[in-house]
Amino acid sequence: xxxxxxxxxxxxxxxxxxxxxxxxxxxxxxxxxxxxxxxxxxxxxxxxxxxxxxxxxxxxxxxxxxxxxxxxxxxxxxxxxxxxxxxxxxxxxxxxxxxxxxxxxxxxxxxxxxxxxxxxxxxxxxxxxxxxxxxxxxxxxxxxxxxxxxxxxxxxxxxxxxxxxxxxxxxxxxxxxxxxxxxxxxxxxxxxxxxxxxxxxxxxxxxxxxxxxxxxxxxxxxxxxxxxxxxxxxxxxxxxxxxxxxxxxxxxxxxxxxxxxxxxxxxxxxxxxxxxxxxxxxxxxxxxxxxxxxxxxxxxxxxxxxxxxxxxxxxxxxxxxxxxxxxxxxxxxxxxxxxxxxxxxxxxxxxxxxxxxxxxxxxxxxxxxxxxxxxxxxxxxxxxxxxxxxxxxxxxxxxxxxxxxxxxxxxxxxxxxxxxxxxxxxxxxxxxxxxxxxxxxxxxxxxxxxxxxxxxxxxxxxxxxxxxxxxxxxxxxxxxxxxxxxxxxxxxxxxxxxxxxxxxxxxxxxxxxxxxxxxxxxxxxxxxxxxxxxxxxxxxxxxxxxxxxxxxxxxxxxxxxxx
Amino acid sequence: xxxxxxxxxxxxxxxxxxxxxxxxxxxxxxxxxxxxxxxxxxxxxxxxxxxxxxxxxxxxxxxxxxxxxxxxxxxxxxxxxxxxxxxxxxxxxxxxxxxxxxxxxxxxxxxxxxxxxxxxxxxxxxxxxxxxxxxxxxxxxxxxxxxxxxxxxxxxxxxxxxxxxxxxxxxxxxxxxxxxxxxxxxxxxxxxxx
Numbered sequence: 001x002x003x004x005x006x007x008x009x010x011x012x013x014x015x016x017x018x019x020x021x022x023x024x025x026x027x028x029x030x031x032x033x034x035x036x037x038x039x040x041x042x043x044x045x046x047x048x049x050x051x052x053x054x055x056x057x058x059x060x061x062x063x064x065x066x067x068x069x070x071x072x073x074x075x076x077x078x079x080x081x082x083x084x085x086x087x088x089x090x091x092x093x094x095x096x097x098x099x100x101x102x103x104x105x106x107x108x109x110x111x112x113x114x115x116x117x118x119x120x121x122x123x124x125x126x127x128x129x130x131x132x133x134x135x136x137x138x139x140x141x142x143x144x145x146x147x148x149x150x151x152x153x154x155x156x157x158x159x160x161x162x163x164x165x166x167x168x169x170x171x172x173x174x175x176x177x178x179x180x181x182x183x184x185x186x187x188x189x190x191x192x193x194x195x196x197x198x199x200x201x202x203x204x205x206x207x208x209x210x211x212x213x214x215x216x217x218x219x220x221x222x223x224x225x226x227x228x229x230x231x232x233x234x235x236x237x238x239x240x241x242x243x244x245x246x247x248x249x250x251x252x253x254x255x256x257x258x259x260x261x262x263x264x265x266x267x268x269x270x271x272x273x274x275x276x277x278x279x280x281x282x283x284x285x286x287x288x289x290x291x292x293x294x295x296x297x298x299x300x301x302x303x304x305x306x307x308x309x310x311x312x313x314x315x316x317x318x319x320x321x322x323x324x325x326x327x328x329x330x331x332x333x334x335x336x337x338x339x340x341x342x343x344x345x346x347x348x349x350x351x352x353x354x355x356x357x358x359x360x361x362x363x364x365x366x367x368x369x370x371x372x373x374x375x376x377x378x379x380x381x382x383x384x385x386x387x388x389x390x391x392x393x394x395x396x397x398x399x400x401x402x403x404x405x406x407x408x409x410x411x412x413x414x415x416x417x418x419x420x421x422x423x424x425x426x427x428x429x430x431x432x433x434x435x436x437x438x439x440x441x442x443x444x445x446x447x448x449x450x451x452x453x454x455x456x457x458x459x460x461x462x463x464x465x466x467x468x469x470x471x472x473x474x475x476x477x478x479x480x481x482x483x484x485x486x487x488x489x490x491x492x493x494x495x496x497x498x499x500x501x502x503x504x505x506x507x508x509x510x511x512x513x514x515x516x517x518x519x520x521x522x523x524x525x526x527x528x529x530x531x532x533x534x535x536x537x538x539x540x541x542x543x544x545x546x547x548x549x550x551x552x553x554x555x556x557x558x559x560x561x562x563x
Numbered sequence: 564x565x566x567x568x569x570x571x572x573x574x575x576x577x578x579x580x581x582x583x584x585x586x587x588x589x590x591x592x593x594x595x596x597x598x599x600x601x602x603x604x605x606x607x608x609x610x611x612x613x614x615x616x617x618x619x620x621x622x623x624x625x626x627x628x629x630x631x632x633x634x635x636x637x638x639x640x641x642x643x644x645x646x647x648x649x650x651x652x653x654x655x656x657x658x659x660x661x662x663x664x665x666x667x668x669x670x671x672x673x674x675x676x677x678x679x680x681x682x683x684x685x686x687x688x689x690x691x692x693x694x695x696x697x698x699x700x701x702x703x704x705x706x707x708x709x710x711x712x713x714x715x716x717x718x719x720x721x722x723x724x725x726x727x728x729x730x731x732x733x734x735x736x737x738x739x740x741x742x743x744x745x746x747x748x749x750x751x752x753x754x755x756x757x
């Protein structure tokens with residue numbers, strides 16, 4: 001930028017301003033200085049700008065109002081409590097992930113391996129090998145974008161306090177870019193067909209993957225790739241050389257599928273042959289006589305009937321499982337009942353964990369007797385003595401849990417109990433947290449990349465649910481024994497209240513509803529207390545600190561360059 | 564940005580960093596009024612300024628360990644305050660305020676020096692403060708950073724997320740907005756020196 005044109009032209013205002021503020025380089029400053037020595041108008045403007053700077057500085061630095069009482073003292077204690085809480089939350093989250101992995105993921109992983117998904121672990125299978133998601137990446141571009149946006153948003157939210165907007169955005173964008181870079185690229189452009197009734201005709205031969213969505217989907221032709229379907233009514237009679245993925249209300253597969261079938265449906269009827277594995281989430285699944293699955297079957301259904309042939313193992317988490325066909329491998333079933341018909345033939349071991357003993361017909365050909373384990377589950381009206389013993393043990397555990405909570409977070413615990421007495425707000429927020437958080441956690445898990453966050457959130461939700469009983473117990477205890485603020489009196493009220501609450505929640509029929517109310521109420525109170533803690537920390541009613549002339553806080557920092 | 568006439572509270576900072584609550588209290592009492600006033604100038608309402616002040620000190624509590632003692636604490640604190648206020652303002656602006664900063668193409672005419680002098684003579688500090696409230700958020704923020712906390716053009720550029728070369732323009736526009744708010748713009752705009 002040329003700041004001075006010539007000695008005869010006036011200097012522009014911004015150059016004069018920058019000169020006043022000593023922001024010009026040496027050469028430009030000398031030019032301005034030279035010019036203003038001979039140009040009265042520019043010199044006058046220079047003086048005026050300098051005076052304006054001084055007026056601005058004076059106006060800003062004047063102590064025109066006293067320091068508000070609210071900020072006269074810093075309420076650091078609350079801040080430290082928050083650090084406690086977040087440290088605890090982080091620790092619990094790590095512990096939760098570890099426990100969840102050991103309790104649920106690892107056994108599940110073994111089940112998956114037994115179901116013939118190769119000798120690899122679940123996470124590897126799902127995320128890195130992408131076996132489950134094969135085809136989905138090309139199909140769900142929008143879904144992917146949402147998932148990345150959700151994760152990016154969460155990242156931005158988490159980083160917002162630590163990074164300024166530009167750098168936070170850069171970090172998130174770089175992360176997303178990296179994710180996009182490491183994600184396997186879609187193999188090829190996918191063909192998409194939409195409409196009320198979508199048909200792949202008998203004479204059609206589709207090369208590559210195809211996505212079909214509509215009220216009714218008919219596939220009579222051959223597809224040399226994966227078939228992805230989302231429809232109310234699906235009928236597949238053509239030859240599919242890849243996988244069948246997707247969902248519908250009624251799905252019927254009568255044609256051969258060389259790859260896997262992974263379907264969520266209300267009713268799935270499989271009459272054709274599946275070259276590899278079948279994984280299904282459905283209400284009613286039938287592998288009909290004549291139908292076959294080359295490798296393994298994994299089912300999460302209400303009713304699952306195997307009338308055809310399974311080449312390897314069956315893993316069933318069904319309410320009712322019925323086998324009248326042949327299974328070349330083992331069967332591992334969990335649920336209410338297992339029926340093995342007289343025509344059934346199972347070459348491997350049969351394990352069943354359920355409420356009723358398996359019903360095995362006399363003509364059934366089994367490699368060995370069914371290994372049956374009775375499920376621990378008891379209906380509420382069938383409570384045995386051991387149920388009550390366990391309730392007592394759990395009550396003791398809850399009391400210990402409450403004692404720990406009150407010890408490590410005394411202020412927060414008291415706040416929570418106080419907020420619990422705001423019944424409307426607690427119940428309202430309770431509804432939101434009790435239902436909203438699991439939904440959010442599931443959504444996070446669905447996005448795969450948010451799996452860890454989703455599981456951690458779910459674990460925290462469970463911890464809060466357990467703590468809810470402590471909160472409500474303390475409130476009830478205070479109703480009975482009167483209010484208390486000291487530690488041990490408060491603990492005694494908590495103990496009495498928790499015992500009362502657990503007695504009420506143990507009563508058959510009403511106990512379940514009572515637990516629900518306790519969960520809502522307690523969760524709401526905890527969430528409310530947490531929400532308030534997350535608000536700017538203030539110290540209400542602190543008397544105003546006298547602000548005298550001797551307490552000029554900051555030194556004069558008003559150096560404005562003169563000329 | 565320095566603190567002439569005032570020594571840096573080095574010892575207090577060292578003690579506060581080790582968790583000495585008394586030192587922290589002293590540090591807070593010494594700096595809170597100035598930071599509150601900074602926020603009061605920068606933020607649209609008193610409540611916002613109070614919130615911002617509390618949040619800045621919470622941030623300070625977290626970040627005190629990161630403070631480089633070879634640099635000016637006051638400058639560092641003001642920079643943190645400026646960043647925080649600007650973040651808050653941007654969030655508020657994004658939510659419900661119209662953007663008044665998109666006037667980059669408007670050509671500014673330089674004031675007549677005598678009229679500018681007259682304006683400066685006639686207007687009191689209080690009137691200037693009231694006029695500040697009428698400015699757009701970026702203009703006000705730029706003026707506060709420059710004339711309250713004496714931040715350099717580089718620091719202002721960094722806080723506002725603009726190029727350094729643009730800071731002068733922002734400040735000049737802010738001054739024009741201010742003159743306009745003081746009700747003298749039409750008189751000042753005539754007979755430019757451009």
